[in-house]
Amino acid sequence: MSTSTPPQKTLSRIAANRLQKELSEWQINPPAGFKHRVTDNLQRWIIEVNGAPGTLYSCEQYQLQVDFPENYPMEAPQVIFIQQPPCHPHIYSNGHICLDILYDSWSPAMTVSSICISILSMLSSATQKARPPDNDRYVRNCRNGRSPKETRWWFHDDKV
Amino acid sequence: MNSEGGGASEEDRPRDDEILAFHHAIRAADAEKLEFVGDKEPLTVLAAEYEAGNPVFKAKVENLGQSYFAIRRARGDGNCFFRSFMFSYLEHILETKNEAEVRRVEKNIEQSKRALIELGYQEFTFEDFLSIFVEQLESALPGRETSVDIDQLVQRCRDRYISDYVVMFFRFVTSAEIRKRAEFFEPFIIGISNMSVQQFCKASVEPMGEESDHVHITALSDALGVPIRVVYLDRSVGADGKNTDVNHHDFIPSECSGVDIPPVVLLYRPGHYDILYTRKDEGRQNE
Numbered sequence: 001m002s003t004s005t006p007p008q009k010t011l012s013r014i015a016a017n018r019l020q021k022e023l024s025e026w027q028i029n030p031p032a033g034f035k036h037r038v039t040d041n042l043q044r045w046i047i048e049v050n051g052a053p054g055t056l057y058s059c060e061q062y063q064l065q066v067d068f069p070e071n072y073p074m075e076a077p078q079v080i081f082i083q084q085p086p087c088h089p090h091i092y093s094n095g096h097i098c099l100d101i102l103y104d105s106w107s108p109a110m111t112v113s114s115i116c117i118s119i120l121s122m123l124s125s126a127t128q129k130a131r132p133p134d135n136d137r138y139v140r141n142c143r144n145g146r147s148p149k150e151t152r153w154w155f156h157d158d159k160v
Numbered sequence: 161m162n163s164e165g166g167g168a169s170e171e172d173r174p175r176d177d178e179i180l181a182f183h184h185a186i187r188a189a190d191a192e193k194l195e196f197v198g199d200k201e202p203l204t205v206l207a208a209e210y211e212a213g214n215p216v217f218k219a220k221v222e223n224l225g226q227s228y229f230a231i232r233r234a235r236g237d238g239n240c241f242f243r244s245f246m247f248s249y250l251e252h253i254l255e256t257k258n259e260a261e262v263r264r265v266e267k268n269i270e271q272s273k274r275a276l277i278e279l280g281y282q283e284f285t286f287e288d289f290l291s292i293f294v295e296q297l298e299s300a301l302p303g304r305e306t307s308v309d310i311d312q313l314v315q316r317c318r319d320r321y322i323s324d325y326v327v328m329f330f331r332f333v334t335s336a337e338i339r340k341r342a343e344f345f346e347p348f349i350i351g352i353s354n355m356s357v358q359q360f361c362k363a364s365v366e367p368m369g370e371e372s373d374h375v376h377i378t379a380l381s382d383a384l385g386v387p388i389r390v391v392y393l394d395r396s397v398g399a400d401g402k403n404t405d406v407n408h409h410d411f412i413p414s415e416c417s418g419v420d421i422p423p424v425v426l427l428y429r430p431g432h433y434d435i436l437y438t439r440k441d442e443g444r445q446n447e
Contacts, residue, residue, distance in 0.1 A: 014321075018288060074368070106367060
């Protein structure tokens with residue numbers, strides 16, 4: 001067995017199969033408010049998010065980037081907002097999202113679709129547009145391109 | 161919500177990625193010490209562990225030796241109940257060569273599958289996990305191209321991919337059983353967690369590494385129709401303060417009757433499960 005580690009490991013056969021199935025299901029039945037931008041890259045999905053009507057983010061559009069690890073779905077995908085992340089108390093200005101299911105509470109029973117629904121629900125329940133109180137410090141600590149999966153998250157508040 | 165706990169200033173505390181790397185290093189070191197499932201060891205290793213320890217434990221370990229003769233440890237990664245169940249049950253199939261039992265459990269698996277679909281789980285989310293468990297069941301029976309012996313069974317249960325997929329399948333089955341019979345499980349769940357049935361399943365059953373207690377054990381045993389004995393090794397000493405008999409509880413699914421000793425026997429020490437071997441099986445298992 002080789003000991004060298006490639007920078008990004010390609011998907012295992014079972015992960016690739018699983019993602020194909022998720023993609024087919026998504027094409028038939030996408031979660032409301034989301035659009036998958038078609039590319040030939042199964043390991044990185046770019047998803048358009050439309051803020052739900054009647055919420056603070058109504059008529060706004062954002063982009064999620066979802067990167068799948070080689071042993072998906074045993075391990076969670078990395079999910080971040082790219083370009084202009086929505087201004088939200090759980091979303092850092094570098095696009096990192098503080099949401100337990102993306103880290104400690106991830107389960108292989110979840111799907112990209114269920115993640116999207118959770119993120120939209122998190123956006124929809126916001127009562128004010130604000131950055132997390134520790135935004136600047138956190139973003140500074142991430143300046144070396146660190147993955148949010150390397151953060152020790154504290155989930156104190158599940159109301160927003 | 162916050163990305164870190166506060167308190168120490170950012171200069172004197174290690175960065176999150178450093179802390180995580182440290183945690184990973186500890187886990188990796190732990191993994192090297194112990195496989196997902198260990199080797200079968202005589203129960204005397206347990207006695208040695210408590211030699212200088214608590215006298216109640218020591219007396220209980222001695223009493224344990226009357227009914228049980230060997231132990232196989234499971235790694236303490238939060239999945240030890242499911243991992244121990246996997247090995248113990250597959251080893252039981254391997255030894256009894258009981259094809260009727262495999263067909264029976266496969267029927268229960270079908271029921272779990274239907275329950276999952278009725279609860280709104282899409283089939284593609286659990287089918288890979290299901291088929292890997294069924295493969296292991298079939299391979300435990302003799303006379304097939306894929307049949308395994310005990311050493312190969314050990315290797316498979318130590319293989320991260322197979323082992324974790326089977327553990328995750330049991331988590332699906334457990335979650336489906338709890339949600340299907342939410343009214344039955346609700347009082348127990350409220351008693352230990354303050355969560356709704358659905359929250360409990362999402363937070364304490366479905367994620368890997370979440371520890372199990374009697375709710376998980378009851379649900380898995382009922383869903384698969386497999387009786388499970390849990391032997392409790394703790395410091396309790398009975399009402400008179402002297403009793404060092406070792407207590408056990410048998411989880412017997414309603415579909416089973418007249419069970420003598422359950423095929424799966426686990427040793428529980430606070431926070432951890434391992435596999436136990438009963439004296440009754442001593443002859444057969446020493447081949």
